[in-house]
Amino acid sequence: MSEERGGRGGRGGAKSGDKGKGEGRPRGGFFRRRRVCKFCADKIDYINYKDVRLLMPFIPERGKIQPRRISGTCAKHQRALQTAISRARQLALIPYVTD
Amino acid sequence: MSQNRQYELVYIVAPEASEQEVADLHTQVEQIVQRFTGTLDKTENWGRRKLAYEIGHHREGTYVVETITGSGELMKEIDRRLRVTDAVIRHLAVRVDDDLRVAERLRGERKATQARRRTARGLPPEPSPSERRGEPHDDQDEDRIGMEGVEVQR
Numbered sequence: 062m063s064e065e066r067g068g069r070g071g072r073g074g075a076k077s078g079d080k081g082k083g084e085g086r087p088r089g090g091f092f093r094r095r096r097v098c099k100f101c102a103d104k105i106d107y108i109n110y111k112d113v114r115l116l117m118p119f120i121p122e123r124g125k126i127q128p129r130r131i132s133g134t135c136a137k138h139q140r141a142l143q144t145a146i147s148r149a150r151q152l153a154l155i156p157y158v159t160d
Numbered sequence: 161m162s163q164n165r166q167y168e169l170v171y172i173v174a175p176e177a178s179e180q181e182v183a184d185l186h187t188q189v190e191q192i193v194q195r196f197t198g199t200l201d202k203t204e205n206w207g208r209r210k211l212a213y214e215i216g217h218h219r220e221g222t223y224v225v226e227t228i229t230g231s232g233e234l235m236k237e238i239d240r241r242l243r244v245t246d247a248v249i250r251h252l253a254v255r256v257d258d259d260l261r262v263a264e265r266l267r268g269e270r271k272a273t274q275a276r277r278r279t280a281r282g283l284p285p286e287p288s289p290s291e292r293r294g295e296p297h298d299d300q301d302e303d304r305i306g307m308e309g310v311e312v313q314r
Binding site: 104106107148150151153154155156159 | 170172211212213215221223225250252255261262263265266267270272
């Protein structure tokens with residue numbers, strides 16, 4: 062058995078059937094839960110606060126940080142993401158609020 | 161020199177400032193760094209960028225990123241100087257060496273684990289570009305089946 066497979070199956074009681082991240086996401090504000098943490102999956106060790114393109118998916122329209130239960134980010138990376146976002150906000154790369 | 165730490169300094173210069181003023185600010189920072197016997201490793205000028213929100217009635221600003229190795233006193237002095245400079249509308253200094261070291265270690269560990277597992281499976285330690293997964297988006301599952309097929313033969 063390949064190791065990737067074992068790791069995937071074990072993560073967070075993955076709902077079978079729905080694979081793929083972007084597909085079939087309804088428009089009305091409901092996001093299907095992503096099964097894996099983006100940073101673990103993409104093997105990003107250091108979340109750079111200057112990389113706006115990396116941070117933007119975690120900031121919905123309102124400008125708040127997306128909670129873990131929706132984005133699927135693991136606890137460790139969510140903490141790092143918090144720091145990165147608040148630094149980026151200080152530098153006016155990301156808004157604090159958008160109305 | 162007590163400790164040498166790596167810092168990242170980002171500052172935003174007001175949009176009215178000319179190129180010359182931005183260059184002057186850079187030399188000012190450089191001088192402080194030299195006075196405290198630090199080193200200025202890298203300078204990046206992002207140029208004019210739109211701000212995500214207004215800072216003191218400014219809608220855009222010139223971003224400059226400097227990577228500095230030096231002591232905490234050095235950064236304290238730079239921080240003080242930038243705070244009293246009117247042309248700088250925002251600045252942020254972050255210590256990065258620890259974070260980068262952790263990231264480096266994690267990368268090394270991951271590589272080692274991968275190599276160990278791959279050799280245990282009788283494969284060369286480095287994956288060849290053809291069996292790399294993730295980039296081609298839709299054929300991941302076939303890819304996995306293909307890999308298992310290889311293992312059955314062994």
